[in-house]
Amino acid sequence: MEVNFIVRFLNWLASFEPKALVLAASALGTGLAMIAGIGPGIGQGYAAGKGTEMVSRRPKIQASVIRTMLLGQAVAETTGIYALIIALILLFANPLLNLL
Amino acid sequence: MDGGFGPTVVFEVAGIQVTETVTVTWFIMAVLIIFSILVTRNLKKVPGPVQSIVETVVEAVNNLTAQTMGDDKMGFAPYMGTLLIFLAIANLIGLLGMRPPTADVNTTMSLAIITFVLIHINGARSKGIGGYLKSFAEPLPPLLPLNIIGELANPISLGFRLFGNIVGGLVIMSLVYGGLASMSTALLGPSAPPILSAGVPAVLHVYFDMFSGVLQSFIFTMLTMVYIAMAMD
Numbered sequence: 022m023e024v025n026f027i028v029r030f031l032n033w034l035a036s037f038e039p040k041a042l043v044l045a046a047s048a049l050g051t052g053l054a055m056i057a058g059i060g061p062g063i064g065q066g067y068a069a070g071k072g073t074e075m076v077s078r079r080p081k082i083q084a085s086v087i088r089t090m091l092l093g094q095a096v097a098e099t100t101g102i103y104a105l106i107i108a109l110i111l112l113f114a115n116p117l118l119n120l121l
Numbered sequence: 122m123d124g125g126f127g128p129t130v131v132f133e134v135a136g137i138q139v140t141e142t143v144t145v146t147w148f149i150m151a152v153l154i155i156f157s158i159l160v161t162r163n164l165k166k167v168p169g170p171v172q173s174i175v176e177t178v179v180e181a182v183n184n185l186t187a188q189t190m191g192d193d194k195m196g197f198a199p200y201m202g203t204l205l206i207f208l209a210i211a212n213l214i215g216l217l218g219m220r221p222p223t224a225d226v227n228t229t230m231s232l233a234i235i236t237f238v239l240i241h242i243n244g245a246r247s248k249g250i251g252g253y254l255k256s257f258a259e260p261l262p263p264l265l266p267l268n269i270i271g272e273l274a275n276p277i278s279l280g281f282r283l284f285g286n287i288v289g290g291l292v293i294m295s296l297v298y299g300g301l302a303s304m305s306t307a308l309l310g311p312s313a314p315p316i317l318s319a320g321v322p323a324v325l326h327v328y329f330d331m332f333s334g335v336l337q338s339f340i341f342t343m344l345t346m347v348y349i350a351m352a353m354d
Contacts, residue, residue, distance in 0.1 A: 085188075092347065095340040099278045102285035109288065 039121055047111045054111070057104035064097040128225050142225040149210050149222070153203075178202075189343060190350040197349065200239075204232070205342040212287060212334025215294075216326065221334070224287045226280065233280035236345045240275070244352030279344060286337045290329030297322050 034042065072090035076083045110116070128140040160175050168176055182202035186195060208223065215221045222228045245253040257268045301322065302315035309316070 088343070091336065091340060092343055095282065095344065099282060102278070102282050105285045105289055106281055109285075109292070 040118065043115075043117050043121065047115050047117060051108040051111045054104045054107045058101050061098045061101035065094045068093050068097065128220055140225070141220045142222045142228060145214060145219050146211070146222045146228065148219075149207065149214065153207065153210070178206075186346065189346045191354075194350060194353065197346065201342055201346055204345065205338055208232075208283070208338030208341055209335055212338055213330060215291070215330045215334070221287055221291070223283055223337075224291050226284045229284040230276070230280040232283075232341070233276035236279060236348065237276040239345070240348050240352045241272075243349055247353040275348060279341065279348075283337050283341050286333055290333055294322065294325060294329055297325060 068090050072086055075086050079086075128142045130138045130140050131144050132139050160171060164172060179202065182205065183195065183198050186198040186201050190197060211221055211223045211228075241253075244256070248256065257272075258265050259268075298318050301318035305313060305315045305317040
């Protein structure tokens with residue numbers, strides 16, 4: 022029964038044009054790749070919260086606290102930027118289409 | 122990449138395609154060079170209004186370099202100042218309707234490669250060749266491949282961070298403009314001009330072009346300074 026279902030699903034997939042399938046899967050992959058945006062969001066928010074805490078505790082060192090915070094946030098952003106690059110490649114310069 | 126977000130080719134010289142990125146970069150370079158020559162042509166002991174502004178900028182860059190890299194590495198201040206001003210203008214030029222050169226991965230990666238070369242040459246110079254090579258095997262020799270991969274990942278993440286931020290803003294802005302244009306045709310009929318896209322995206326321009334652009338140029342410069350200072354100490 023289950024094998025039958027899988028075969029039916031694969032037959033259903035094969036009824037589409039291969040290019041359309043690859044494009045649809047790339048669009049899904051783009052969305053899935055951007056889930057990585059959660060991580061930098063949490064990390065940057067945590068850094069910003071700690072920075073605010075420190076500034077409210079010692080307002081005199083505000084400038085250096087904010088500079089360090091921005092630097093740390095920029096480094097924390099790296100994984101999100103990688104995800105964005107993957108998403109942009111899948112959307113605009115799809116390498117998978119050339120394999121067809 | 123037709124229909125993508127890539128820069129358009131302006132003209133072609135002997136088979137070499139000259140894109141918008143290159144022409145806008147030339148424009149920025151010309152503006153910077155002419156401005157520098159005009160401003161520093163006759164410097165006075167008692168500064169006039171223009172000279173005071175320029176002196177403030179130079180002093181801010183010098184202070185930033187001294188604080189971040191230490192007083193013994195003040196020789197990097199001119200490069201860092203140029204980098205900061207070039208990147209800030211390059212990111213802000215989207216406001217004038219030109220395509221930011223930093224929205225092309227070639228620009229950002231070449232700047233990142235300059236940083237990479239500076240890191241390693243200055244690291245080798247200040248530590249000596251032996252100490253420089255030994256720093257890859259620290260804290261433990263088995264970590265050598267990890268250290269090498271980490272060093273190679275530095276310029277890639279540096280270049281892609283700037284590129285990703287600017288291009289992300291560009292893509293979102295073009296999506297918003299397209300959406301507003303089709304919304305105004307849906308509201309006012311097919312022949313109406315896209316009046317909704319005048320004024321509404323201003324808030325987004327303030328964030329993506331002004332705030333994010335200036336912040337990213339500052340971060341690129343700061344990270345360059347921190348990496349070089351870390352490699353030299």
